[in-house]
Amino acid sequence: MPLRVIRSSCRDAGGSRNLALEQARFPWIYMIDADDLHLEGGLRALLAETNIQPMPDMVVGAYRRRTDGVDRQFKMPSGYTAAGLTNASAYLEGRIRSIAVGSALIARRAIGETRFPTGLPYDEDTLFWARVMSRASLAVASRPIMIYFVSSERSDDRFTVKPVSRFLQWRLALRELTDCGIPKSSLKVREGLVALKIARVHYARGDLETAAKFLTVAEAAPRVPADIWRCMRYRLKIAARRRFPVHRIQLQSV
Known part of the structure; x- marks a missing residue:
């Protein structure tokens, strides 16, 4: 599959992701930040879950957080239900596992016109996921998808x-x-x-x-x-x- 590089003058990650979402033409969208690591076979594991019936709008996989160079345990997706609005509420309240950008696959039809908030200092990912999740059917993949690098000081x-x-x-x-x-x-x-x-x-x-x-x-x-x-x-x-x-x-x- 050809790789297309899109130049961005956006000042934050949300703006760059939004630019990519505007250009997306394929049915499924996968995003990962440049400073994180995708694990071999992770995307295939997410795609495999899209073959179940009825087809989900979103697949969430496991990931490992590497904080200041130290690996933490893999975070497994858990606590999700069949009701999108219930998932969105539980996600905001911290009652289900957080999603890292790079651990999820989303149908373009489910994203629609939803975009990442820009200009915010933090938590813009949470607002994006909650909005998409509120109207999305969801499946989970227990296989680790990526490693999420975190600097506690920068955070x-x-x-x-x-x-x-x-x-x-x-x-x-x-x-x-x-x-x-x-x-x-x-x-x-x-x-x-x-x-x-x-x-x-x-x-x-x-x-x-x-x-x-x-x-x-x-x-x-x-x-x-x-x-x-x-x-x-x-x-x-x-x-x-x-x-x-x-x-x-x-x-x-x-």
Whole structure:
């Protein structure tokens, strides 16, 4: 099959993917980022699942996350049902495995005019998958498809630049998913999950004021018991560090 290279002047990955989606002409679409690794036979495993009847709109496979050079366990697709809207809600709420770009195959008919949000600092993939998933039938492939490379520092850095304005920008895009029929309660849960993640990053980097602000947002969202405990734990940690600040001592060698 001939390879066609499309030049892009887009400033983010979402824009480049959208350009490719506009040019796509074949029935099935597979996307993978340039810094990730496709495993031999992975795409064939995804395509094999498209032969089942009735034909699915989307096939999700397993992948391995390699964080800072360390391999994690393979993440197996699980928790999906036959109902697209149910899958989309569960996906936003973190109740089913996340999808890495490069671990899924999607029918062009299911994507339609759906595109990746652009200009967002994070979570644009989640918004795209939720929108497609809300109206797609789905199959899973247990075979590992790809390795997803992650830099924890670069991942955390996304949450430290203009954290409030960027969060509000992302939240506005999240709330647009109501036009898919996804319940507002699921969107609220997603807000809480992302806010908690931002709070954890700022706490780890010593910005207790920003951590406390986002923890308040996380606490206002509907939560499962595990998230309630996480919020309580970080609230206690913040209070302890404010009461007993850590003094850094610099040693000068002579």
